[in-house]
Amino acid sequence: MQPQKIEEGIIVRPLGAETLLMHEPTCNVHCLNQMAYLVYLYSDGARTPAEIAERIVQENGLPCTADAVEIAIEQLVERSLMHCPLPELTPERQLRRREVLQQLAAMMAVPVILSLSAGRSSAACFTTNEHDTFFYPEASVPRSVNFFVETFDLTCEP
């Protein structure tokens, strides 16, 4: 398992302590906390999760394990930000993952990614000849992500 980050069509922008990855082709925007971003940054297709974790600890002084890196990789692959064949999610793996998340939460080292996906709609735009119009876009952070963050009381800061 040697993850390879996708760089084509991705714009990286710092946002305070976090980092935004803007995916041009889909107009999706992802906000990565420091841990998730470091995993993305060090995934060059040559390192294993254990090696990435080691580098994060050595170079950034953050508590990190191979399990944390794997969780970050799963999220990054799901969002098409990384190439990596993922092993099947068996019940045993699910249980293990839950335990790992609890441990990481205690260490404040959970990799978190919040995503704003580009919604689709048949009514695409509001055209006005004479007046400006004032309204909010429909886009919002997916409910499942909010639920995860609220349930585990996680913020995006490490």
Next chain:
Amino acid sequence: MPGTRVGRAIADLSVRCWTNSPPTFQLHSQQLRALLPAFLSAGVLTLIQERLEKLDNLSPQLLRRIREHCRKQSMQCAQHELRTKLVFQRLRANGIEPVLIKGWSVARHYANPLSRFTLDVDVCVRREQLPVAEQVIAELGLPFGSVDLHGGIHDLADRGWQAVFDRTTLEPFHSDQVRVLCPEEQLRLVCLHFWRHRCNRAVWLCDIAALLEAQSSDFDWNLCLAGRRRDADRIKAAASLAARLLKARIDAPWEEAAARKLPDWLVKSVLESWGRGSTLDEDRLGVMWIVASSLFNPLDPIRTVNRLPIGPYHSERTMKWLTRLIMPAVVLIRIVRDTTAPLNRRETAAVALHPKVVS
């Protein structure tokens, strides 16, 4: 808190928020909690987030709530940037050269462009190209309301599309280029837009301040102010207001005289309108409330300036009489005219909005 006091608090906390300057205020959690709805509806919360983070007496829960809100808004701004690029690419591929107004074209003058929240992408095309542009953007399938397409440039209509277009410039934008207004017309548009929306969002005054400070030495004030005198007066008044309330630095020959003339009723009305957002706890409703309250408030002197062919430089007494006597008559005449005309303006607008449905 009364509206003017809330408005004053918004102004004080937003002083020079388009720069990286440190906070010049102290605030407690309770005060901030009371002011939060007003900040949200004024659109300045993201701009002052970094300053709030530096205060040491705010509760972590409140800061976390603010951080989450600001993060979401910054992500939406980033998404709008991507959409801007996409819209420009598609329109150009169909032979249409659009002009970006507001949004990123103003946000780029902020120290952190992602902190300047934008609701949508405002794109202007030549009026004749509007039906094609509409179709091109519809094919993109972007979320409803994310692109506001204009035929011509409403606030610069008196100058003509071609003249304005000839002065536009191409600016680098995410490995591509977008066409934006020249600085003089950008400032003119932002000031007149601020007036047209009854000065009711503090973030628009921050835009004016940011543009004033981004001026180069060859900024042509004659080009910016050319045209009707009342428009020039509105631009000067908006700039003076930015200097008075937000401590913006103006480098203009008329600056001192305009600052002296700035009417007190204007400062008071603007602060009141900013303070109106404090009554609701939801940003979306807050904005709607501000729009609704200013739509149905015929005694607003800013509305009087917008509706009558006058500039803002009048005494409080004159404005009071104009607002109380002439404005109700103007509103009445408009209602009669709109209800009796066979094809009134609203129907014309409806045809423009939904040509296929109507035909």
